[in-house]
Amino acid sequence: MTSRWTITTTALTASAIVASLLAAPTAAAQATCQEAGSIVRCETNGSVSIKAVPGTRAPNVVESIPRNNRTGIVLSW
Numbered sequence: 508m509t510s511r512w513t514i515t516t517t518a519l520t521a522s523a524i525v526a527s528l529l530a531a532p533t534a535a536a537q538a539t540c541q542e543a544g545s546i547v548r549c550e551t552n553g554s555v556s557i558k559a560v561p562g563t564r565a566p567n568v569v570e571s572i573p574r575n576n577r578t579g580i581v582l583s584w
Contacts, residue, residue, distance in 0.1 A: 540549040 538549045538551050540547055
């Protein structure tokens with residue numbers, strides 16, 4: 508009884524997975540391209556083009572060097 512139950516549950520699980528994969532919608536985002544001189548721009552419906560130039564967030568090294576004429580250890584909070 509146990510092996511028959513295992514085979515039945517495995518078959519039902521596999522058929523449920525196959526049915527859900529067949530019923531899933533496909534991605535149909537087709538790009539539309541437009542020429543503007545020497546530039547070609549392509550877009551898809553529902554997408555956003557993000558054009559950002561990453562900048563550095565590290566502090567400038569010159570600003571971290573003390574500008575007074577003291578020598579020795581500099582303690583700061």
